[in-house]
Amino acid sequence: MDFLELWDLRKEFGNTVAVDGISFSVQQGEVFGLLGPNGAGKSTTISMLCGLLTPTAGKIYLKGKEVTRTSQEIKKVLGLVPQDVALYPSLTARENLTFWGKMYGLSGSLLAERVDEALEYCGLSDRAKDRIETYSGGMKRRINIGAALLHKPELLIMDEPTVGIDPQSRTHILDTVLRLNAEGVTVIYTSHYMEEVEHLCSRVAIMDRGKVLALGTKDELAKMVGDADKIEIVVGESAIPALKEIEAIPEVQSVSDGSGVVTVLVKQGHERLPQILEVLLRAGVKVRSVNITEPNLESVFLSLTGRALRD
C-alpha cells in the first residue's frame, strides 16, 4: 500500500475528457512530479485528489482510505497550493495567513506561531503588514505557498507554483520545496517546466491530453529515448538539401528543420557533430551556433508526442 494511490481516474466535462483514466501511486517522503503541457489535465487531477471535484470514474486512496468529496480525513493531511494565487488582495499577508490558519482549525498562540513560521518560510516576515495587493507576483506566489503550510500537512500538492515569476522568487520556492521535503513532507509538484521537475522530483509522471504517457525516475525516463543527444544547429539559410545526407549518417535517429534551426537526435552527439557540420558546410549552409543537450525530460516528451512541452 502506497501513501497515495490513483486508480484509473477519469474526469469528463461535458464532451471534454480532461483526465482519461490515469493510475499511479506516490510514496511517502518523495517529491513526485506531474509534468505536462497546458491542458494536459494536471489541475483537474489535483482537484480530484483534494476532493474539490468528483471523478467521473476511478478511485483515490490516501494511506489506504478512499478519498471522497466529503471526506474530512484528507483535509487534515493535505496542503494545497492552487495554480492561481488564492488570497484576499485587500487583507495583509498576516491577515490572510491567520484566516487560512483558522480555516484549518488553528487558534491562539499556536496559530500566531505557525503564521510567523510561514512568513519566515516565504522570506516575507518584513512585509507581513502589507496588503497582498501591494505585493509583486512572485511574493504573492510565496504567500500562496505559505498559506498551505500552516497546518503542517503531510502531503503538499503544488500546482504550477512558479508560473510567471522572477528568478529570485523561483529559486526561493524551489529551495522551500526541497527544505520541506527534507523535513519529511511528501510533495506532488506540477509543472510544465522540465528543468524544475528534473531538479526537484525523484519520480515523474508525464501527462498529455488526459493520459499518463510515461512514469519513472528521471534516468528511467531518459532511457526511453535511448541515449540520444539533441543537437540544435542555428543556420543562416534553408538546410533542406542537406537533411537527407545527415539522416544517412549512422546513429542519427531523426532530423528536422524549422524556423532556421536544424534539430538532430543522435547517439554520442559529441563524436558525430563534426560529421554533421561537414555535411552542412558542403551544402553551403552557414552555421551560426551549435548546442548539444543530453537526454532529458524535454526530449522524452518530444519523442512521446512529437511536440515540445512549451509551444
Add this chain to the structure above:
Amino acid sequence: MRALEIAFKDIKTVVRDYKALTLIIAMPLILIVILGAALAPMFSKEDRIATFKVAFVDLNGGDIGTYVRQVFTSEELKDLITLVDAATEEDGRDLVLKGEAACAVIIPEAPSSTSPQDSLEIKVLGDAADSIRPEIVRGIANVFASQYSAVYAATGNVVEAVMRAAAQAQVALSSEDLSGLASKVADSVTEKTLKSRTVLAQSAMETTWISSAQYYTAGMSTMFVLFGGMLGVKSIIEERKMHTMARLFATKATKADILLGKTLATFLICLLQLLVLIGFTWGVLRVDWGGPVVAVLGVAAAMAFASTGFAMFIGSLAKTERVADGLVNASVQLMALLGGCAMPIYAFPAALHFVSQLTITRWGLQGFLSIMEGRGLAGALQPMLVMGLMGAVYLGFGLKRIRLE
C-alpha cells in the same frame, strides 16, 4: 466558529473597499441631502399633501351630520379635504377601493339630536397602504366625537340646573322654553368646540406629518440597504473567480460553514450600513427618527435580514458579477420606486398599492415612517413581521440554489 471568521473576513474586506463604501454609505447620504432639500416643498405645510377627497356618508341626516360636515368644510381644512357625498357605507367603501377617495367618513344613524346618546362613534374607512391621510381624518373624527359627547353632557347639566333653579323659585317653565334653552346652550358650546376642533386637527397634522428630510432619510436607507446586501453575495461570486472558494473547500471549512458565514456577513454588512446611516443622519443631519430606539433597531434588523435574503436569491440566479449587478440595479430601482422610496405611495394609483405590498422596500419604509410618525414599536411590528417572512422565503430559496463552486 468558522462561519464567524468568514463573516469577519468579509466585513473587513468591505470596510477596506472604498468603492463599496461609496455605494452603500456616501451615495445614500448625498441623495438624502439632495432629495430632502430639493423636494422639501412637496412636504411643506401647504403642499405636503395635495388636496384629497373624503367620501362622506351621512346616515344620521340630523345635526351631527351637519356639524361634522361643517368641520370638514371649515376654512382651516378646505384646502386639504374635499368632501364627496356617498349614500351608503358600501358606496363610501367603493370610492375608497377605486382610489377616488382617500378614506370614507361614516356618520352613524343614531344618535340623532333628538335621542342623543352618551357616546358617538364615527367610522373612518381607509386604505391600509395609506398610513397618513385616513389617519388625519380619523383624528379629526375622534376628537369631534368625544367633544360631541362632552357637549351633550354639558347641555344636559345646564338644563338640569335651570330646572332645579326654576323649581326652587316656583317658576313654571314650559317644555318649549326648556328645549329652546337646551339648543341655545348646545349651539354655543358646539360653535366653540368646532373652532377648537379645527385648530386641533391642524396641530395633529403637524405632529404626525413627517418632513421631506425624514421621508428621504428613511427611503434612501431602505433602498440602499439592498445594495449593501449585494456586496455579500458578490463576495461569493468574487471568491469563485479569485479561487479562494476552491481553497476554502480544500480546508476543513464545510459547505455549511461557508454558506452560514456568507449569510452572516451579508446580514452584518446590511445592519452596520443601516446603523451608520441612522447614526449619521440622526447625529449630524439632525433627522428625527422617532422612538423608541428598540423599534428603530428592530426595523433595521428586519430590513437587513430581508435584504440578505433577497441578495442570496439574486446570487442564486446570477452566475457572474455582471449579471448580478444588472439584476440588482434593475430590481432595486423597481423596488425602490414601487416601495415608495422615491415618491410617497399615496401619490400612486390605487392599483399599484397592491404591487407595492410585494416589495421589501415598502415594508422597510413603512416601518421607519410609522416610528417617525410617533406610533412607536406597535406601529413597526407588522412591517417587521412581513420583512422577516419575506427575508426567510428569499433566503430559503437562495441558499438552496446558490452555487458556491
